[in-house]
């Protein structure tokens with residue numbers, strides 16, 4: 001299995017959570033993509049794709065929303081989202 005987590009992390013909390021998940025689920029063979037550094041990934045080469053960001057005024061940051069908008073539409077691709085937050089997550093996960 002080959003997996004990818006695309007993350008946006010400004011102070012490191014979200015990246016730390018990504019790395020922890022990668023360590024705890026070795027069978028998923030996670031790779032990590034910092035969306036501020038990498039280019040649009042070829043999602044077709046991954047069995048599972050995650051998106052991780054932080055609550056940014058009660059929602060996902062614009063940077064992550066723009067990144068997701070740029071991705072080509074996928075079919076039947078297992079995916080998941082998660083986020084870190086300080087106190088109140090608001091609509092971050094839902095959005």
Ligand SMILES: Cc1cc2nc3c(=O)[nH]c(=O)nc-3n(C[C@H](O)[C@H](O)[C@H](O)COP(=O)(O)O)c2cc1C
Nearest residue numbers: 009010011012013014054055057058084086087088
């Ligand atoms: C500009 C900004 C907006 C934030 N908005 C929220 C928020 O609405 N709710 C919340 O619980 N935490 C909020 N936080 C706290 C971050 O979500 C939290 O510290 C997060 O873990 C930071 O992730 P990172 O270290 O990966 O950047 C905000 C932080 C910043 C810098």
